Amino acid sequence: MRQEDHFMGATTIGALIGGAIDGMSGDDSAADGALIGAVAANVLKVVLPIAVTYAIGWGVLKGVAVLSDRIKEAV
Numbered sequence: 001m002r003q004e005d006h007f008m009g010a011t012t013i014g015a016l017i018g019g020a021i022d023g024m025s026g027d028d029s030a031a032d033g034a035l036i037g038a039v040a041a042n043v044l045k046v047v048l049p050i051a052v053t054y055a056i057g058w059g060v061l062k063g064v065a066v067l068s069d070r071i072k073e074a075v
Helices: 003-025 029-072
Strands: none
Touching: 003 029
16 A cells, blocks of 8 residues: 555544544534544544654653663663
C-alpha cells in the first residue's frame, strides 16, 4: 500500500465515523461531523507518532538513569 493510499484511507474512515456520530444526534447534517472526523484523523496521524516517540525516549532515558544509579552503587 502506498503512503498516499494510507493517508486517504485514514481520512475517509475518520470522516465516515465523524459523520455517523454526528448524524445520530439528528440536530443537523452529518457534514460538519465528517469534517471534524477527517481533521481529527489527520491530527492523530501526526500527534500519535510524536507521542509514541516521546514515550520510548523517556523510557530509554529512565532506564539509563536507573542503570547509572546501580553502577554507581556497585562501584
